[in-house]
Amino acid sequence: MADDSDEEQVGEEQLKEEEAVPQKPKKIFINHLDSYHGKHIARIFARAKPGATGEAVEEEEAVEEEQAEEKQKKLYDEHPIDDGWKVSGTIKNSQGYKRPPFVQEIIQYKDRNQLADYLKEMNVIIYDITQDPEQIDEAVWTCQKLESIINELDHPITFILLSTIMTWAKTQPNEDEVPFSEDEFRRRRAHPNFKEHHSAEKLITKLGLTNKKKLITYVAATGLTYGMEENVFHYMFKSAWHNAPELQVFGKGGNFLPTIHVIDLAAVLQNLADRQLKTRYVVAADTSKDTLIRITRKVSQTLGMGKVKIVDQEDAMLNRDISQADYDMLLANMQFEPIFIREQMNIKWHCENGITENIQKIVDEYRIQRKLTPIKICILGPPASGKTTISKQLAQEYKLHHLQIKDVIEDTKNELEQLVKRDGESEQNEEEADDQDVDETLAERIEEARNILEKLEEVRRDSKDARLDDDILTQILKIKLMSPPCQNQGYILDGYPKTLDQAQSLFGASGEEEEEDAEDKKPPVNERIIPEHVIILDASNEYLRQRIMHLPEKVVAGTHNTELEFKRRLKIYNELGDDTHPAKFFEDADRPGETISKNINQYFNFSIDN
Incomplete structure (x- = not known):
């Protein structure tokens, strides 16, 4: 008869054998891997371990320069980790597309049944319907098909529908200026051009009720995405980089825009993929309360010439870089308080406070991704x-830009005079000054401009051919070298x-x-x-x-x-x-x-x- 020590030894050996059995790699399907969302979501998943969001996220401490450089490299790294998610998916346009290292396989299929046979082997399926409305029907059909064969599935499948906050665009707030929260999702009302998205959301949620152990469905309604090479805000960054005199603001620009960095969006989806959460409808948005005019002005100040111009809403449709869907989103006016993702998800935020608070980081990403060095x-x-x-x-x-000292001095003098002149006009029009929401450094720039102009005037009075001393010349050249044309x-x-x-x-x-x-x-x-x-x-x-x-x-x-x-x-x-x-x-x-x-x-x- 075996004693307790023998049983313990047998138990330990069995545990070791179980641990030695290799775990099957987790597979994830993402539609349209060649889209803005698909590309970045796929890359983040391929570089993450399944279940990683179940671990507590530690707050970042200040990092040394070398560590910061290493972190920067990881931000753009396209190589998958060995024990990361195995990514496959479809692409919208195969012409010229080269499969990146983080994508294991591109799925090609003759009919949807063939696609469904492939998707049965997935652990997680993400269907993005924000970038291409034609994907709505395919996403709904796929989820319905999986629900119809639910008893044939030998493992649970998580189906995530990536939708848009535009399904809330016509929802009336209970009180003025009070943000929406996820638990109000049942009373949401969609923008007329996004009613199909709304119908898909409701149907996907319903299909997840059939067998919650075999088919888990989530809907993630995302705010306007930004970051990297840019998406809906690309027209704005593009105009600024080309040194447009002013960036256009459509309408009055006071409308609030819920936003989220595409990397943070991927982190939200990771949480949904890793853990079975009670809430099946989440809003993916950062904590910012930015308006269209604030975002436009920050982009102009950081990447462009610093000015914005209010234009009619209809002028947006004359811009070839703005689609109808982008137009609708840019003119939306909503505020959200995404409590669930902040309190129930483990997210290592990339830009928790939004565009205006992280503008230099976002501009740097844009330059790198677009190869605008x-x-x-x-x-x-x-x-x-x-x-x-x-x-x-x-x-x-x-x-x-060809910089000759004589021309730089003259051009900078004229620019500084215009800056001081605009400041004087702003003081005369207090209402306009308040509306401008200028950055904190503007006062310092104006003071610097006045000092330089005074020194230039002193030199001119002393002698027509007098040379500037090195200190003044250095100030002038630094202003020029930091100007948007030279920086862009x-x-x-x-x-x-x-x-x-x-x-x-x-x-x-x-x-x-x-x-x-x-x-x-x-x-x-x-x-x-x-x-x-x-x-x-x-x-x-x-x-x-x-x-x-x-x-x-x-x-x-x-x-x-x-x-x-x-x-x-x-x-x-x-x-x-x-x-x-x-x-x-x-x-x-x-x-x-x-x-x-x-x-x-x-x-x-x-x-x-x-």
Whole structure:
């Protein structure tokens, strides 16, 4: 007769055998993997372990720079983890589509019954009906089919319908300005153009009542999604990046828009896929209470020229980048208090507070996803080496902004005068000033503008040909380099900085950043404005003199290329040593210049004018 210790040993061995049995990978189906939602939801699932949302989410602490860079890489990583969800699905447009690493299989089928046979093997099915209304019928048919063969299923299936908050658009609030909550979903009323979505929501919820152990259904009504390459707000970001003078606000812009970052939407869906929750209808939205005009203004201030313009609602339909569905969503007016996802779900929020509170992060994502990295170039060299001619040609070829010091000073002066003038007009019209909801830094910008204009006026009074000191010039250049055109498309800085001190003053980091990098051998730099490419032209003194001598008189007149002025400039340049040349700053900052030397006309077939 076996004693207790023998039974315990047998029990332990059985437990070990059970643990040794490999778990079947969890399979998930997502329709239209080539859509905005499908792409990002699939990638997030492929990089997550099934059941991961059952674990408590720890609050993030401040991370070091290296950790932040690692986190940034993971944000765009398309490689699945070994024990992550196995993603398959359909695509809408196969032309030119290349299956990404996070998608295991693209499903192709001749008829819906063939599709249903495949879906029976899934653990989770997500049907997104927000991007393509034609998917509504397929989603409903699929869920009905699964319900009809429910007894044939050998494992439970979770069916998630991703719908839209537009099924609430005509719901009357119980009180003015009181947000809706999920538990009011039974009295929701849809926008006329989203009634089919509403019908699908009700039917999917009903189908989940047949056998709650075999077929679990959820409806997730999402707010307007944003982030990464952008979706409904793409028209706004696109106009801002192209430096439109003003971003359009359709109607008065005071309408509230429920929103959610696409990564946070994926996190909501993960919670539904991982755990059996009592609530079968959830609203996916962040905590923001942003209006259309606030969102538009923040995008304009961060990515564009800083201005917005109120236009008629109908003008939105003239914009080819705005579909009818987008038009309807942008003009919706709703507020939600999504209590369930905040209190009952484990979400590691990416943008919990919405667009306006995370605008720089969202703009950075847009630039990266759309491959809109600006090209920043600096061209240095002795006088008459061809800096301006080369700069003009490169600017024309790459559609960059050509920055010459004289023009930068004049342009910035005019812009600062306009900024101060607008501030004066705003003070005269208090109602307009309140409505503008300007950012906190505007007052500082206006004060800085006044100080610079005063200094410029002092220099002008002292002498017509007086030169600006380096401090003022640095301020002006920083304003220009931080302007939307230079930040969006890039720039070519022509012939500046001329010394190491000027380079450090212009491109060095601020005091706080300097303290953080004090132990680093590399000089701390302002990454937002420092050039990635530095071109240094070089040639012998004799070669440069010959160039100047052969320039036509009409080209020389009124420039620094007269004989006396050329000699003065060349002497100053030649007196620069290795320790004072601006090239040293870029070399120390791991941005060494590419030197083009000797007989430079063998590289460029044009006359040299600077």
